[in-house]
Amino acid sequence: MTSSPDVIVIGAGVLGLCTAAELAGRGHAVTVIDPGGANASSIAAGMLAPALESLLDDLSADRAALLKRARDLWPAFAEAHGLTLHREGAEWRGPDAAAAIARLLSLGFEARAARGGLTTPDDWRIEPATALAALARTSGVTSVRGRVARLTADTRRWRIEAEGGRTWFAPTVVLATGAAAAIPGLPEQVAALVDAIQPIRGQLTPIAMEPPRRAVRAPGLYVAPTASGAVVGATMEPGRRDLDPDAQEAQTRVEAGLALLGAAGEAGPSRVGIRGAVADGLPLAGASGEIGLHLALAPRRNGWLLGPLVAAVVADGIEGRPPAPDAAALDPLRFA
Numbered sequence: 012m013t014s015s016p017d018v019i020v021i022g023a024g025v026l027g028l029c030t031a032a033e034l035a036g037r038g039h040a041v042t043v044i045d046p047g048g049a050n051a052s053s054i055a056a057g058m059l060a061p062a063l064e065s066l067l068d069d070l071s072a073d074r075a076a077l078l079k080r081a082r083d084l085w086p087a088f089a090e091a092h093g094l095t096l097h098r099e100g101a102e103w104r105g106p107d108a109a110a111a112i113a114r115l116l117s118l119g120f121e122a123r124a125a126r127g128g129l130t131t132p133d134d135w136r137i138e139p140a141t142a143l144a145a146l147a148r149t150s151g152v153t154s155v156r157g158r159v160a161r162l163t164a165d166t167r168r169w170r171i172e173a174e175g176g177r178t179w180f181a182p183t184v185v186l187a188t189g190a191a192a193a194i195p196g197l198p199e200q201v202a203a204l205v206d207a208i209q210p211i212r213g214q215l216t217p218i219a220m221e222p223p224r225r226a227v228r229a230p231g232l233y234v235a236p237t238a239s240g241a242v243v244g245a246t247m248e249p250g251r252r253d254l255d256p257d258a259q260e261a262q263t264r265v266e267a268g269l270a271l272l273g274a275a276g277e278a279g280p281s282r283v284g285i286r287g288a289v290a291d292g293l294p295l296a297g298a299s300g301e302i303g304l305h306l307a308l309a310p311r312r313n314g315w316l317l318g319p320l321v322a323a324v325v326a327d328g329i330e331g332r333p334p335a336p337d338a339a340a341l342d343p344l345r346f347a
């Protein structure tokens with residue numbers, strides 16, 4: 012038996028680790044439990060892209076403003092946790108650039124015409140693997156390897172049992188398990204929320220090449236810079252959880268990505284991750300309805316963009332602070 016930190020976070024993806032770092036920064040002792048290895052967060056492209064996500068997903072003005080506010084939390088969050096933000100903007104190439112620019116301006120973003128499309132300074136980027144490692148090292152955060160096999164209520168605290176039998180008790184638990192199925196023992200109503208999360212498979216492929224100056228997006232495609240070149244992505248395949256890369260898809264997309272940039276490069280092994288999403292495309296972040304059990308789940312394809320917002324909303328809920336203006340939109344019980 013091991014006894015208790017203030018908060019146990021289950022899952023070390025971007026939502027679990029941003030929440031753990033936020034809570035540690037507010038003075039809580041936090042333990043994060045995760046089996047280790049790749050997850051959706053570690054393989055992602057790391058674009059913090061309120062402008063082009065709003066354009067390409069044809070989001071409402073309200074939703075675009077929420078994404079922009081989420082992005083605006085990044086500079087202070089990155090500074091507090093020693094993360095490097097890349098604020099070089101992003102580029103979109105495709106038909107009818109004038110209409111796309113007008114749409115972005117109407118949503119409150121900056122945009123101007125550029126070769127075959129537009130550029131916007133509003134979309135930024137982070138290196139996912141480096142950022143996850145830095146967040147896990149936050150003072151006050153303890154990382155433990157393990158897969159939680161059972162989570163049960165136990166008089167005013169939660170009992171968390173990992174495969175192999177190691178057990179923790181904590182008054183507060185944050186469930187940040189990505190697109191995984193509900194952990195056995197969860198109260199029925201919370202298990203139903205978790206099991207309603209839809210998996211969306213995504214594949215991207217690294218390319219060894221001279222990194223582009225900034226992320227370049229086009230219909231059905233993006234090429235984003237990385238420390239060692241670029242990644243080209245990404246598929247959106249609802250309902251799929253299988254992790255084997257599709258070589259044909261990768262080859263087609265790599266060729267299209269290199270053609271988009273007019274560049275040469277060598278593709279590496281493709282990576283697949285499973286995003287979790289609910290009907291309205293926003294995360295489930297905040298109190299679950301069960302005392303001491305909080306959720307940080309289902310950010311669809313904007314988990315990195317939304318990380319600090321989810322972390323702040325969950326931490327406020329744990330501390331019983333007045334909810335932030337965006338908390339209602341993320342409330343896990345909003346569909347009830």
Ligand SMILES: Cc1cc2nc3c(=O)[nH]c(=O)nc-3n(C[C@H](O)[C@H](O)[C@H](O)COP(=O)(O)OP(=O)(O)OC[C@H]3O[C@@H](n4cnc5c(N)ncnc54)[C@H](O)[C@@H]3O)c2cc1C
Binds near residue numbers: 049
């Ligand atoms: C190809 C691709 C590209 C993407 N690009 C971007 C992008 O550019 N910008 C952006 O904002 N977002 C992007 N995303 C989306 C983003 O990656 C996801 O929204 C985000 O990673 C989800 O984070 P998460 O913390 O919810 O889940 P995950 O990253 O999946 O983390 C969940 C963790 O929980 C752990 N876990 C599950 N069950 C248990 C258990 N029982 N016990 C212990 N641990 C458990 C898992 O092992 C995992 O480590 C991309 C996604 C994909 C797939």
